[in-house]
Amino acid sequence: MAPKTTPSTPKSAPSPVASLWKAYNDETPDRLKFVDSFLVFLMLSGITQFLYCILVTSFPFNAFLAGFSSTVGQFVLTASLRSQVNPTTKDFKDVSPERAFADFALGSIVLHFFVFNFLG
Amino acid sequence: MRCLFSLLLLAASARAAILTLQSARFIITDAKGEQVRSEPISTTHAAKPIELGKSDTLKLTFQVFDKEEGQGVQPHQTFLRFYDEVSGEEGLQPVRVASNGKAKFELNLAKPPLSLPPTKADTPLKLSLIIGAPSHSPLTVKLPDLLLPASQAPPVHPDEASFHPLPEIHHTFRPDQKLPPRPISAVFTAVVLAPWVVLLGLWSQVSIRVPYIFSPSILPFIATLGAFEGLLFAYWVDLKLGQVLFYGAGLSLATIFTGKNALAAIGSRRTGKGN
Numbered sequence: 349m350a351p352k353t354t355p356s357t358p359k360s361a362p363s364p365v366a367s368l369w370k371a372y373n374d375e376t377p378d379r380l381k382f383v384d385s386f387l388v389f390l391m392l393s394g395i396t397q398f399l400y401c402i403l404v405t406s407f408p409f410n411a412f413l414a415g416f417s418s419t420v421g422q423f424v425l426t427a428s429l430r431s432q433v434n435p436t437t438k439d440f441k442d443v444s445p446e447r448a449f450a451d452f453a454l455g456s457i458v459l460h461f462f463v464f465n466f467l468g
Numbered sequence: 469m470r471c472l473f474s475l476l477l478l479a480a481s482a483r484a485a486i487l488t489l490q491s492a493r494f495i496i497t498d499a500k501g502e503q504v505r506s507e508p509i510s511t512t513h514a515a516k517p518i519e520l521g522k523s524d525t526l527k528l529t530f531q532v533f534d535k536e537e538g539q540g541v542q543p544h545q546t547f548l549r550f551y552d553e554v555s556g557e558e559g560l561q562p563v564r565v566a567s568n569g570k571a572k573f574e575l576n577l578a579k580p581p582l583s584l585p586p587t588k589a590d591t592p593l594k595l596s597l598i599i600g601a602p603s604h605s606p607l608t609v610k611l612p613d614l615l616l617p618a619s620q621a622p623p624v625h626p627d628e629a630s631f632h633p634l635p636e637i638h639h640t641f642r643p644d645q646k647l648p649p650r651p652i653s654a655v656f657t658a659v660v661l662a663p664w665v666v667l668l669g670l671w672s673q674v675s676i677r678v679p680y681i682f683s684p685s686i687l688p689f690i691a692t693l694g695a696f697e698g699l700l701f702a703y704w705v706d707l708k709l710g711q712v713l714f715y716g717a718g719l720s721l722a723t724i725f726t727g728k729n730a731l732a733a734i735g736s737r738r739t740g741k742g743n
Contacts, residue, residue: 385670
């Protein structure tokens with residue numbers, strides 16, 4: 349994902365985390381950033397729903413299941429889309445981005461079908 | 469026919485000889501073998517009941533005798549009948565009779581025979597002797613009543629407990645779950661919706677161009693994907709599963725077609741650009 353920064357980092361660099369952030373900002377295409385922000389959104393959304401379930405109540409448990417599993421499932425689907433679309437990933441050279449997006453759309457529709465079943 | 473048969477029976481019984489009981493007597497001995505009581509049995513008048521203790525033994529001796537011929541007779545069948553008039557229980561005990569008509573019957577209360585009906589302490593057993601032989605008319609002799617100690621309570625069958633109605637089942641249910649108070653719900657609604665703000669904020673930072681989204685090759689694909697989500701939303705609101713599968717089947721055909729078009733267009737544009 350992010351290029352290796354440790355060997356090339358000079359001693360004067362502020363911190364590895366900051367340089368990692370800088371490298372990500374500079375070198376990641378906007379399309380991937382777009383997908384990444386969606387991933388962050390899914391993660392935060394899942395965490396808050398899970399916190400609500402733990403701290404307050406799991407009462408409409410089907411609703412919790414639907415909401416939480418939709419974020420987790422969507423995260424998985426999106427992460428796999430991202431890794432297939434990413435031009436620097438060597439593993440998916442034979443998979444075209446179009447094919448990856450078709451898989452993503454199909455998987456999302458199936459996931460949403462199950463999620464809406466759970467919503468009740 | 470029946471009339472003739474009963475006539476024959478009558479004739480047979482009229483001709484049949486009569487049996488009597490001779491030298492009938494009973495002896496009661498206790499556990500040590502000492503004689504407690506010994507009396508001849510009178511068949512003509514009612515005698516005092518024979519009272520037995522827990523470990524006593526009753527010995528009954530008699531001879532079946534044919535007065536006309538003046539000799540003992542071995543009957544075909546000889547039974548002692550114990551009968552409890554109160555409970556209606558009865559027991560029949562066969563008695564072995566020797567060929568000279570003499571018989572000896574022993575009732576050991578330490579080892580009571582199976583045929584002895586269960587007894588209570590205060591109710592006597594009616595005792596009678598039933599004798600049958602084909603050559604003679606049948607004979608039933610009333611013997612003195614038998615007063616026995618109360619028999620033990622019948623043992624409880626191991627499965628006895630399962631033959632009673634079980635106690636009524638009362639189901640207990642968990643109390644209904646409650647929704648949290650409204651302020652907490654409101655706070656967490658805001659918290660759960662907050663990631664949307666983050667998402668929109670991040671997306672506003674990323675400038676991404678989608679120049680061809682309204683081109684005729686791509687727009688139908690986006691529209692069919694949106695229609696799919698709308699269909700699922702309608703499923704949540706009020707559609708049945710069958711309807712969703714039916715509409716979804718049609719929609720998926722359209723989506724496959726539009727998707728193939730759209731992605732092929734994008735692909736050719738990408739490879740064209742790349743070249």
